[in-house]
Amino acid sequence: MFAGVDWADRWLDCGIVRRDGRRLGHVRIVYAETEDPVADYLAFLRKHNRTRWRTIPTGIEDPNLLFVEALADRGMPVVHIDATLAARARKASTLDSIKSDRADAYLLADMLRSGNDSLPRIVLPSPHIRALKVLAHAYGHAVASRASLLHQLRSVLKGYFPAAISAWPKLGLRHPQARAVLAAAPSPRRAAALDRAGYARALEAGNRWRTVDDEAHRLRLHFRRPALRTHPEVEDARAAEMLSALGALTAACERADDLKAQLGRQYRNHPWSRIVSSFPGIGDVIGGQVLAEVGDRLDRFTDARALCAYAGVVPVTWASGTSTRVSMRRSANKPLRSALFQAAFCMTAHSPGAKAYYAARRARSADHPTTIRNMGIRITRSLYHCLQTGVLYDEAAAWPQQYPGSGVAVPVDLTAS
Incomplete structure (x- = not known):
């Protein structure tokens, strides 16, 4: 039946x-x-x-x-x-x-x-992984909402207060210092009238405790420069609109930070987090996202190639007659693919083998996305092997071409790209 x-x-x-x-x-x-x-x-x-x-x-x-x-x-x-x-x-x-x-x-x-044999059976991971996946998805939505509200705030400031956009070239408008100063000086007229002590109090409210006077002096000079202004009544209305967008952005930043902390705690409490975090450049956020999507039921995947296909890091080959076409795998776990691409990009700065592999691929005229995808395949295969055997990440085993004299045995085919 x-x-x-x-x-x-x-x-x-x-x-x-x-x-x-x-x-x-x-x-x-x-x-x-x-x-x-x-x-x-x-x-x-x-x-x-x-x-x-x-x-x-x-x-x-x-x-x-x-x-x-x-x-x-x-x-x-x-x-x-x-x-x-x-x-x-x-x-x-x-x-x-x-x-x-x-x-x-x-x-x-x-x-x-x-079609009973070809249809996939639903295999649920442990409750710990399910909770981790909920937090990872919630954090991803919070980050997307934060970015959208940041663009909205920038759009509002561009219409009446462009000096605020260029006031923090390194920190950006999302930084607590920038949000504290904008809350204290929401319009060009009020920003020009604010003295150095007012800027210092706003910066301290944004958790700045070093060189406060120097930064307050810089901001005071920046906002006192001559610039185009609209009518004061319209300026006050725009300031009210900006404060509303600023409040939404502040709430989104606090929500993202809170979910990030919960995601890190949930991730570190899982026994496999030690294995995932042994990969260079993978911290609590990327590690939590990867572990949440891969899960702790590896019997869902027949081998490392199946996990690569599930993650969408291997392409699809279409062949008909004498024509062959290779395209991106669209049917995949997109959150896992995004997390693996971020992990590959971070490993180029923290892993000598990954950095050498990236440089060698680029020297052979490979573009950046293709190189990152090939690194994602190697990371996925190494991760599958480490989770299956319970061993930590080994630099020489993951990148054997960069360590030809290591003599390390590679249990799975880590060289395929």
Whole structure:
């Protein structure tokens, strides 16, 4: 028997089919009418197979549902069916003349029946990794929101206060000192009227304690330079708009810093963090993002090549007849690929072998993105080996071409690019 579940915001439609394609039953589980939808679903399976109901696989399109997580935690086999494949099968199916939730549930069960071996089974990592993944994604969203609000603040300042944009060429507007000064002097008129002591108090509020007087004097001279100004009434309105954007940016910065601290604590509490952090240039943030996406269930990947394909660092080769085309792998774990690219870029400054490999590739006319991607393949293969065997990062094993006389045995093929 094979089961399919079509989900909605208020209910679940569940259908069961036999191996020969015969439909056995359907039930709709409404969230508002039950305390435990998983228990009702298991009772529905038990009704049709009292002895082997725990072996009935369930096909579902969205693997991130709370229902899927609770079902997998109870030991039930759950299979992910891609929504694109389901749409194609729905278009070609003649099981029903119109689309309905009940027909979709039977369609998913039938797809599971016909392609049970090729569809991926959902394997949940440990709760620690799941919590780490939640924090990593939340931190990524917080960083993106912070960048968007920073651009918004810059756009507002450009319209009436361009001197504030060029006041901190090294620190930038996101720095606490810049935000403290803008809060104290939100308009060109108020910035020009503020004395050195006022700038010093603002800088101290931004956690600056060294050379405060010199920096206050520099800012006072900078904001007193002649510049274009608008009408005072319009300037005050623009200042109010800027303070609103500044408050949103400050809240976003605090949120990102808080999530970064929580991500670091959650990452360091995992026993594998010591292995991931042994790679040069990988700290708590990048290490937490990598470990959250890779997980602690390496049995999901048959070998290091499968992990590279999952991360999207290996290209896809399309061949037809005498033509061959190589393109980027678009179906991949994009957060993991981004974290690996950042790790590769950081390793060029902290790893002698990575730095030498990067220089050698660039000397052979390879561009920067391709070189970073090839480094991502080597890092992924080395990471897979280290996590499988429990050993720490070895510079000579990871970059054997840069250490030809080391004599280090490489357990996996780390030289393929």
